Amino acid sequence: MRTHGWGGAKPATDEEAIERILDAASQAIDERGGDMRIADVARSLGVSRQTVYNYFPGTNTLIEAAATRSSVRFLDRLAEHLAGMTDPVDALVESLAFTLEWLPDDKHVQLMLVHDFAKASTGVTSELGIRFGHGLLAGLDVDWASLGLTDADLDDLAEYTLRILQSFMIDPGRPPRTGEVLRAYLRRWVAPVLMAEIASHRV
Incomplete structure (x- = not known):
């Protein structure tokens, strides 16, 4: 040492x-x-x-490690917040809203979502970003397999949620949506996409 x-x-x-x-x-x-x-x-x-x-x-390695540690702690808080919520729409909407309300005060998770440390460039689909998206979905008490969603489907869903998060990070709205207004907005536009995907696996 x-x-x-x-x-x-x-x-x-x-x-x-x-x-x-x-x-x-x-x-x-x-x-x-x-x-x-x-x-x-x-x-x-x-x-x-x-x-x-x-x-x-190097600096990138250190920032990545600090951001990863912070994201793991955040995902633990998210899982605790969503414990017992098994409806896929309710859980996904609340996970997005909770994350968006947390992000402004957490520069570490912001960095992890938008920075590709390996390439020293920005990108929501960076390796760390995708891992965060998977962690977000894994923290939900939703039985995705029983709904017909495969690992590949969850890969796409993780990317979709990350793109929503990045869009709100770039422009949260004027004024920024919070609380029930944010949740109603997400439910209106996210729920149909998720339910259509689930329905397609039941045909």
Whole structure:
């Protein structure tokens, strides 16, 4: 374990060091968004940039790790919020609304949804974005298989939900829809698509 610096409070293990680096990175993302730099993280921890590089080889790798950790925590909250909701339309609408209401205060998940870290470009269908979409659907108490939807169908549904999220991120509306207004809007336009897909598997 590398223990140079750390403001006089050295981590006991590499795991603790990684968590502290991710905590510092999360704070830097809150302050600077995707413009976070390794130097910002090193400075807040009282270590050299090389110490951070020993654990994370580059800025994109560190941002990706921090964003992934934040998204996992968010998906846990989402699953708890939607526990017991088995109707596919109710569950999908509420998952979208809950996510859209959470996103403005979570720069980490925003970054994960729009940035392809491997290609250093933006894109809602990045690997991390797709994983988030799958996590969102997996967190629902909906028996997709009993409705006839295959893994390939869920791939497409995950992409569809991500594109909806990205659209609202780019332009949330004037004024932005929230609460029951947002849910009614999503139900009006999302429900027919999902129900038509489910019906097509019952023919």
